[in-house]
Amino acid sequence: MSALRILVPVKRVIDYAVKPRVNKAQTAVETAGVKHSMNPFDELSIEESVRIREKKSYGPGVDTIIAFSCGPPKAQDVLRTAMAMGADRSIHVEIKDGEEVEPLSIAKLLKAVVEKEKIDLVMCGKQAIDGDEGQTGQMLAGLLGWGQATQASKVSFEGEKNVLVEKEVDGGTETVKSRLPMVITTDLRLNEPRYASLPNIMKAKKKKIDKMTASDLGVDLTKRLKTIKVIEPPPRKGGGKVEDVDGMIAKLKELGAL
Amino acid sequence: MIPRATSSVLRQARTQLQPRGPTPVASLSALARFLSSLAVLEQRDGKLNHGSLGAVTAAQRLGGSITGFVAGGNIKAVAEEAAKVSGIEKIIAVDNAAYDKGLPENFAPLLVENIQRGGFTHVIAGHTAFGKSLMPRVAALLDVQQISDITAIESENTFVRPIYAGNAIATIESSDEIKIITIRGTAFTAAEAEGGSASIEDGVDPKAETTTEWVVENLAKSDRPDLATAGRVVSGGRGLKSKEEFDRIMLPLADALGAAVGASRAAVDSGYADNSLQVGQTGKVVAPQLYLCAGISGAIQHLAGMKDSKVIAAINKDADAPIFQVADVGLVGDLFDKVPELTEKLKQ
Numbered sequence: 001m002s003a004l005r006i007l008v009p010v011k012r013v014i015d016y017a018v019k020p021r022v023n024k025a026q027t028a029v030e031t032a033g034v035k036h037s038m039n040p041f042d043e044l045s046i047e048e049s050v051r052i053r054e055k056k057s058y059g060p061g062v063d064t065i066i067a068f069s070c071g072p073p074k075a076q077d078v079l080r081t082a083m084a085m086g087a088d089r090s091i092h093v094e095i096k097d098g099e100e101v102e103p104l105s106i107a108k109l110l111k112a113v114v115e116k117e118k119i120d121l122v123m124c125g126k127q128a129i130d131g132d133e134g135q136t137g138q139m140l141a142g143l144l145g146w147g148q149a150t151q152a153s154k155v156s157f158e159g160e161k162n163v164l165v166e167k168e169v170d171g172g173t174e175t176v177k178s179r180l181p182m183v184i185t186t187d188l189r190l191n192e193p194r195y196a197s198l199p200n201i202m203k204a205k206k207k208k209i210d211k212m213t214a215s216d217l218g219v220d221l222t223k224r225l226k227t228i229k230v231i232e233p234p235p236r237k238g239g240g241k242v243e244d245v246d247g248m249i250a251k252l253k254e255l256g257a258l
Numbered sequence: 259m260i261p262r263a264t265s266s267v268l269r270q271a272r273t274q275l276q277p278r279g280p281t282p283v284a285s286l287s288a289l290a291r292f293l294s295s296l297a298v299l300e301q302r303d304g305k306l307n308h309g310s311l312g313a314v315t316a317a318q319r320l321g322g323s324i325t326g327f328v329a330g331g332n333i334k335a336v337a338e339e340a341a342k343v344s345g346i347e348k349i350i351a352v353d354n355a356a357y358d359k360g361l362p363e364n365f366a367p368l369l370v371e372n373i374q375r376g377g378f379t380h381v382i383a384g385h386t387a388f389g390k391s392l393m394p395r396v397a398a399l400l401d402v403q404q405i406s407d408i409t410a411i412e413s414e415n416t417f418v419r420p421i422y423a424g425n426a427i428a429t430i431e432s433s434d435e436i437k438i439i440t441i442r443g444t445a446f447t448a449a450e451a452e453g454g455s456a457s458i459e460d461g462v463d464p465k466a467e468t469t470t471e472w473v474v475e476n477l478a479k480s481d482r483p484d485l486a487t488a489g490r491v492v493s494g495g496r497g498l499k500s501k502e503e504f505d506r507i508m509l510p511l512a513d514a515l516g517a518a519v520g521a522s523r524a525a526v527d528s529g530y531a532d533n534s535l536q537v538g539q540t541g542k543v544v545a546p547q548l549y550l551c552a553g554i555s556g557a558i559q560h561l562a563g564m565k566d567s568k569v570i571a572a573i574n575k576d577a578d579a580p581i582f583q584v585a586d587v588g589l590v591g592d593l594f595d596k597v598p599e600l601t602e603k604l605k606q
Contacts, residue, residue, distance in 0.1 A: 014422070016559070019425060019558055020422040020425045020426060022426050029421070029422055029425075029426050102403050103394070103403070103404070104397065104398060104401070104402070104403045104404075107398060126540075129422070129423060129539065130421065130422055131421055132406070132407065132420065132421055132422070132423065132539070133404070133406045133407075134390055134406060134407075135394035135397070135404055135406060136394075137394075138362065138390075138391060138392075138393075138394035138395045138398070139394045139395065139398035139404075140398075141362075141363075141395060142362075142366060142394070142395035142396070142397075142398035142399050143398050146469075147363055147468070147469040147470040148362060148363065148391070148395070148470070149470070150390065150391045151387070151390075151391075153533070164473065167387075168387075168533060168534075169387035169475070170386055170387045170486070170534065170542075171477045171478055171534050172475065172476050172477035172478045172532070172533075172534050173475065173476045173477075173533070174359075174472070174474070174475040174476075175472075175473040175474045175475070175476075176361070176470050176472055176473060177470070177471050177473050178469055178470040178471075179469040182469075187540070188523070188527075188540055189527075189533060223403075224402070224403035224432060224433050224434050225403055225405065225430045225431065225432050225433070226430065226431045226433070227428055227429070227430050228416065228429040228430060228431055229428070229429050230421070230426050230427070230428045230429075231426070231427050231429075232425075232426065232427070233420070233424060233425070233426070233427050233565075236565060236570070236583075236584045238582055238583045238584055238585055238586070238588065239585065239586035239587055239588075240588065241577075241582065241587075241588040241589065241590060242587055242588065242589055243589075244589070244591075245589070245596055245599045245600050245603060246603070247589070248571060248573075248587055248589050248600065249600070249603055249604070251586075251587045252548070252569065252571060252587060255569045255586060255587070256547075256569075257547055257548040257568065257569040257571070258548070258604075
């Protein structure tokens with residue numbers, strides 16, 4: 001096995017700290033004029049890939065880290081961020097503003113890139129915080145017939161072939177051993193992503209972004225799911241405050257919770 | 259084995275031919291006869307995971323015939339347990355210890371073979387660690403766009419699911435021939451574990467190779483109720499200040515209420531509580547009768563995991579904390595005084 005070629009898919013999403021609003025027509029969440037940034041789980045994927053290189057935790061080393069994004073022209077911003085954090089170059093599959101691509105299609109695009117770029121490790125975020133689907137990494141592993149480890153909280157290597165991944169599961173953690181090539185999806189406790197430094201942001205401007213279209217990769221982006229409507233969840237009205245512990249117990253009894 | 263298989267094939271043919279009684283939803287009644295759902299059930303160490311029976315409840319709401327699927331070593335006992343679940347007509351069981359740990363690399367091809375052989379229109383599993391890791395792989399192998407974490411079923415092809423950490427609710431329609439679905443456990447309570455009498459049939463076993471092996475697990479042991487399904491949850495946040503204080507303040511309250519213990523991400527990241535206790539968009543989603551939290555400000559990622567609770571009570575010293583906007587009962591005060599006082603008074 002030679003040095004690792006890592007692919008990191010990143011998504012541009014509404015910033016996690018922004019409270020999303022449903023548009024007036026109830027067809028989608030309002031995205032115009034709203035702050036966007038890289039999906040937080042994808043930051044973890046970039047960070048982990050860069051750490052594998054820096055800490056030399058994989059014997060033969062890391063050959064290249066490629067960031068990938070399928071999104072509108074502005075998705076380039078998150079690719080620049082990924083490169084400022086340490087990715088070597090990027091691939092951008094450009095789509096129109098407002099167009100959405102489903103996880104299955106993204107997985108097919110990624111499969112094409114994996115084959116074209118001879119990738120042996122794909123680091124995905126466990127889910128994007130807009131659609132909350134949590135599918136892409138597993139779908140890609142399925143399409144490639146590769147091993148997968150989801151919700152990783154620790155990744156280590158054993159020799160040139162084996163990868164040990166501690167995964168977060170209901171009730172605790174589980175460790176699996178898989179062989180390269182494989183797909184890993186990252187969870188919050190995997191690492192603490194770095195901030196891109198100003199010099200690195202400047203350097204990232206010189207790194208290359210390859211633009212391509214879905215048809216260049218031979219993938220049809222037709223959607224299987226149609227959004228009928230999007231609504232705000234029924235608002236909860238706070239029931240007000242009580243003065244003391246006795247008041248709290250009395251109110252809870254009144255509400256039938258005790 | 260052959261007579262058993264034959265009888266269940268006949269049974270399946272009968273259920274498809276016989277018109278069912280009138281269904282209240284007109285659009286469903288015509289389709290119900292052709293609808294057949296496969297509920298993927300979870301097992302551990304030869305015991306059926308009753309939490310996974312929510313998949314059966316979801317299948318009941320769809321109408322049509324319901325088949326349960328179980329796989330693992332010495333699966334007979336699990337299959338017999340599953341056969342008693344109300345509403346299931348048939349259990350497909352695959353006896354092979356290779357499936358014990360639910361590794362998606364071999365479990366997905368196994369499920370795909372059985373889905374194709376059975377001609378199911380809907381395949382349903384819980385949005386649990388098992389379902390989340392397995393089902394997208396199954397969907398990709400079938401070339402289907404999965405529908406994740408649904409909270410309601412509107413018709414056989416229309417489903418409701420929260421997006422953006424529950425800040426928006428989307429209704430979506432699938433055009434795929436097979437619907438691969440994971441369900442939110444708090445929206446579909448487990449089906450009755452008694453009262454059914456399903457037939458048991460051996461499934462096909464493609465014995466797919468896997469390059470992944472299970473090594474070890476480290477599960478938090480607890481005598482308290484399971485967080486995801488508990489009727490009452492007490493939850494602590496950053497305000498607890500340390501693990502010692504978290505344990506000293508929150509655990510007696512949990513015991514006084516017979517509640518499960520949860521935590522905010524801040525508390526988990528600071529090491530006050532175990533990862534598996536995290537409530538929120540990236541942790542567990544709970545919807546108990548009572549959610550009582552202390553020292554939690556109420557970030558949107560946390561609210562995503564608990565705002566469907568019946569009654570929310572909050573203790574926080576910051577009167578402007580966002581948690582008070584959703585709490586039915588709010589108490590402004592120092593949790594180090596208020597929580598022990600509450601615990602004492604509840605014990606009486």
